[in-house]
Amino acid sequence: MSIFVEVDHIDRVFPLANGGEYIALKNIELKIKQGEFISLIGHSGCGKSTLLNIIAGLDKPTHGGITLEGRQVTQPGPDRMVVFQNYSLLPWLTVRENITLAVDEVYPNKPKGERKGIVEHHIDLVGLRLAAKKRPSELSGGMKQRVAIARALAIRPKLLLLDEPFGALDALTRGGLQEQLMKICEESQLTCVMVTHDVDEALLLSDRIIMLTNGPESHIGQILDVEIPRPRQRLEVVNHPSYYNYRNEIIYFLNQQKKDKMRKAGKLKPIARNGLEKVNLEIGFIPLSDCAPLVIAKEKGFFEKHGLEQVTLNREPSWGAIAKGIVSGHLDAAAMVAGMPITLTLGAGNKPRVPIVSALTLSRNGNSITLNKHLYDLGVRTAADFREAIQETPDKVHTLGMVYPSSMQNLILRYWLANGDIDPDNDVSLAVIPPPQMVSNLKAGNIDGYCVGEPWNSRAVSEELGVVVATDLDIFPSHIEKVLGVREEWANQYPQTHLALVKALLEACEYCDDWRNREEIATLLSQEQYVGVDLKYIRPGFIDPYNRGMRSQPEILHRYNQFYVDKSNCPDRVEALWIMTQLARWGITSFPKNWVTILERIWRTDIFGEAARELELPDVERDRMPINLFDGTVFDPDEPIGYLRKLTIKRKILIEEIDIDSVLTSVP
Ligand SMILES: Nc1ncnc2c1ncn2[C@@H]1O[C@H](COP(=O)(O)OP(=O)(O)OP(=O)(O)O)[C@@H](O)[C@H]1O
DSSP states (O other): OOEEEEEEEEEEEEEOTTSOEEEEEEEEEEEEETTOEEEEEOSTTSSHHHHHHHHHTSSOOSEEEEEETTEEOOSOOTTEEEEOTTOOOOTTSOHHHHHHHHHHHHOTTSOHHHHHHHHHHHHHHTTOGGGTTOOGGGSOHHHHHHHHHHHHHHTOOSEEEEESTTTTSOHHHHHHHHHHHHHHHHHHTOEEEEEOSOHHHHHHHOSEEEEEOOSSSBOEEEEEEOOOOSSOOHHHHHHSTTHHHHHHHHHHHHHHHHHHHHHHTTTTSOOOBTTBSOOEEEEEEOSSGGGHHHHHHHHTTHHHHTTOOEEEEEEOSOHHHHHHHHHHTSOSEEEEETTHHHHHHHTGGGOOOOOEEEEEEOOBOOEEEEEEHHHHHTTOOSHHHHHHHHHHOTTOOOEEEESOTTSHHHHHHHHHHHHTTOOTTTTSEEEEOOGGGHHHHHHTTSOSEEEEETTHHHHHHHTTSEEEEEEHHHHSTTOBOEEEEEEHHHHHHOHHHHHHHHHHHHHHHHHHTOGGGHHHHHHHHHSTTTTOSOHHHHSBTTTBOBOOSSSSOOBOOTTSSBSSGGGOOSOOHHHHHHHHHHHHHTTSSOEETTHHHHHHHHBOHHHHHHHHHHTTOOOOOOOOOOEEOTTSOEEOTTOHHHHHHHOSSOOOOOEEOOOTTSOOOSOO
């Protein structure tokens, strides 16, 4: 498809009555291909209609320009037609006359019979034959909108522009018209730009969704490619494996914009109270069973007990969003995958180094490796079996899902594969997929298996899509899983708040490991705002025996999803060092020569100790002991580089001194 419309770096500045000016749009740049359906989405007042009007030629940009098929747009023209929400029909004319007027105006030189044919064809196209003689006052809202669409299409525009065309209609009428419009656009390969507030409407109709930031100086914040095949059916679209991923991304963007607005209006300013520097906190989490301590601290009043009166738990769409939220300061704190404090601090992937501190381990264990039923039916039970299956199908790329590069799920999955002599980067393909989307991707055949936390293994087992071939209890029992993470700068700015947060969550962890509370916790977790799944998917391993989906009996796994057992919530630098070696092994970060200093900076046993003492709970720092791994190797914390050297399957390992206080200038 060739470039059809080009929005070339436009600004729109409105003069104000008081002599000032309002910069509505800033530097908008967009290329639209022929036949593409584009939606513009963003909060009220962000400039969607202004942009649409400029493309239509109804308004002029202050800087920059629009071209249509290479020609500059300076005024309205018959090659572009706008459909507004308020229909703009002439009340004294009938349906047929309204359409005829537009056709006669645009095609005065066509023979009368041909013009009449065009009008009648478009009356039929929108199903208004029986209402052709009626005037607008005799029509419903949906019928009036159909007239407006028929009138726009009848003049055969090259570009159809729609400004919230279905906004005023009831849900049923809106649904019918959306489908009609989609069919017409697909059949006639029409190029469309539509302004909408409706996320589902945008996903149904669009090839690309342009998300605009809030004004002033609104610009394109994000562009989402909707890769759902055409022709589309509403049900197929909603059931597409990526649908909720797309939907979450848009809603997340809009929520972030809303928060920015509140922040600018001073509504998210720190509120100091109760001897704490900040009692209003935004804490991020991912929908997983092990977000339980956050949910319990909120629902059972532990945050409030420690003076944190206004805690909002933000369900985030991905671990990437958690990292972004913490780095940007949108989130005060988050339940993080265990390696995230390290990768953010070291600046993995050439990102700026953002020192993170963790003063609390929130959970241990709770992950499994699930493979699809097909592999199970082929007899795959172990990594060695999997290697054979890979060797027998050299033309197939086996893809496995993992949740984030610095997650234990990635490191454990890689460890399991490498132990089976499978190179995780060369013999299979690993894809980053947010936990809630694992099952739908397995179902769609996009991946052959994954390593993830609960309830996403139990859901695949329950739906008979996959079997659990290994739990983390088989691979690395009692490993660190989720940790509380905050920016170091934040911890220094709000030390009493940080301490209160650690205390509240430590008490919540203790509550979560009292098995008498598990039924209540599981019920809370199943709620929409938390994990949002049926209780039957949360129960296995959390309350009930764990079902791997094999022919074996479900087993009782007491240490799966562990929050306080062994009183092991104190940050453990030995485990963190093992994570550092694995991150270096797979080329995710370099291995810092100054690991001792960095470990002490990130894993704050001192803050944990203070919290535990104030709560009169044991301040247990785990002994500095070697870790015995399931493959028989021993990780000696005094010899991390020696351990790295001994590993067989690995990437090129970089060992260097990392100054986390300096701005990152080189690839680590
Ligand atoms: N003629 C004007 N003079 C001054 N400001 C204007 C003018 N027209 C629009 N604006 C401002 O420009 C911004 C963008 O307006 P626009 O109508 O394009 O937003 P929108 O995203 O379409 O909003 P909505 O979704 O509520 O329809 C708003 O803040 C609006 O107040």
